[in-house]
Amino acid sequence: xxxxxxxxxxxxxxxxxxxxxxxxxxxxxxxxxxxxxxxxxxxxxxxxxxxxxxxxxxxxxxxxxxxxxxxxxxxxxxxxxxxxxxxxxxxxxxxxxxxxxxxxxxxxxxxxxxxxxxxxxxxxxxxxxxxxxxxxxxxxxxxxxxxxxxxxxxxxxxxxxxxxxxxxxxxxxxxxxxxxxxxxxxxxxxxxxxxxxxxxxxxxxxxxxxxxxxxxxxxxxxxxxxxxxxxxxxxxxxxxxxxxxxxxxxxxxxxxxxxxxxxxxxxxxxxxxxxxxxxxxxxxxxxxxxxxxxxxxxxxxxxxxxxxxxxxxxxxxxxxxxxxxx
Numbered sequence: 001x002x003x004x005x006x007x008x009x010x011x012x013x014x015x016x017x018x019x020x021x022x023x024x025x026x027x028x029x030x031x032x033x034x035x036x037x038x039x040x041x042x043x044x045x046x047x048x049x050x051x052x053x054x055x056x057x058x059x060x061x062x063x064x065x066x067x068x069x070x071x072x073x074x075x076x077x078x079x080x081x082x083x084x085x086x087x088x089x090x091x092x093x094x095x096x097x098x099x100x101x102x103x104x105x106x107x108x109x110x111x112x113x114x115x116x117x118x119x120x121x122x123x124x125x126x127x128x129x130x131x132x133x134x135x136x137x138x139x140x141x142x143x144x145x146x147x148x149x150x151x152x153x154x155x156x157x158x159x160x161x162x163x164x165x166x167x168x169x170x171x172x173x174x175x176x177x178x179x180x181x182x183x184x185x186x187x188x189x190x191x192x193x194x195x196x197x198x199x200x201x202x203x204x205x206x207x208x209x210x211x212x213x214x215x216x217x218x219x220x221x222x223x224x225x226x227x228x229x230x231x232x233x234x235x236x237x238x239x240x241x242x243x244x245x246x247x248x249x250x251x252x253x254x255x256x257x258x259x260x261x262x263x264x265x266x267x268x269x270x271x272x273x274x275x276x277x278x279x280x281x282x283x284x285x286x287x288x289x290x291x292x293x294x295x296x297x298x299x300x301x302x303x304x305x306x307x308x309x310x311x312x313x314x315x316x317x318x319x320x321x322x323x324x325x326x
Contacts, residue, residue: 001234002026004067004109006052006100007074008045009036011179012115012170012226016071018042018177019227030061031074035181037323052096055103062107069111069234070104072097075143078185079119082139083280093143101147101154111161111237112151113230118168118219118246120145123282127250130166130291138280148244155242163233167247168285172222172308178315179223180322187258188220188309192316195268202270204255206277209284215255217284219248222302222311232296245296248287249303258305265309 003020007013008029013036017027021044029041032051041047050057052074075093076082082089104112119141122133136142151162171188173179179189193199207214229247236243253261256272263270292298302308 001068002028002065004028004030004062004070004104006030006070006072007036007115009033009038009041010073011181012223013071013073014040014042015174015177015223016073016227016230017045019231021045023231028061028065028067030058035076037180039323040177040180052100053092055099058100059103062103062109067107067109069113069237070100070109071113071115071230071234072100073115075115077140079138079140079280080185080278082143086139089139089143093140094146097147098150101150101160105154105158105160109160111234112163113234113237114147114151114162114164116144116148116164116166117141118166118248118285118287119282120148120166121285123284125284127248127286127288128246129288130244130246137282140280152242159241161237161241163237163243163245165229165233165245165247166287167219167221167226168287169218169220170223170226171220172224172302172311173315174224174311175315177223178312178319178322180319182322187255188262188312189316191259191262191270192266192309192313194270195266196316196320198320200271201273202259204259204272204274206281207274208277211254211283213254213256216281217252217254217286219250219252219286220305220308221248221300222308225300225302228301229292229296229298232292232298236296245292246287246289247292248289249300250286250288251303251305252284252286253305258309261305261309262313265306265313
């Protein structure tokens, strides 16, 4: 297949691009490099350096050749920031995504895979299924939900087949591909910066949540398992016109558990400092992925938190400056 990947210079998008190339597909990466890295774009992929909000550049890129599918990973992803600067998220995540969907349909693209999030749901003490009540607690989650809703209308009106894959925390690394956000805000890479000597301690935001140890609980999914689910969904869209799946291991880990596991993996004490809550952080988000397991046969190969963190630690030790050294 010929695949158009937005955000293909980022953590998840570049891993998807590499996996598709290895499977024999043709890939074009469209990325502004605002948060992505040129060195992360895999060899063999065509690269278009442009912003998703540049309608002319996007139209030209989509019209340059016939594409079988769009895989959309380009988005701002910081829940806390979205509560401080909602306009940034509505413009980039929602408005620019709507432009992408419209231009993709005009270009004759038949399949669309959206990188969505479990943040579209209300917080719950039970694992979230696809039928769980929706109710984002932050603007980031709201923008993803609105894109999903737009895709459903494009399915009804234009026959666009789409998949929305809702996951919360992609984590871990492959030997040559890891997590390197600038600035970094994700718990696992931030925690690993302490034994790397890049920060003195890790901060725990909120210790009074209604959870066993008072800290937020999240699901973590290894990047390799995440991408395998995207490829299964992409293939399934040939026969199915709409897929909405949760992706997760079904096991929630608290902030304290993640930090303690990182201590075990790295052998470093990793001092932790407790601070007040951040706005927009739900107490618990854990995804049940029973539906995609049952319908598409997806099965996580690296479900263990220790193995996930160990793979991230292996990459960060060999890439202490992320992609900058490449």
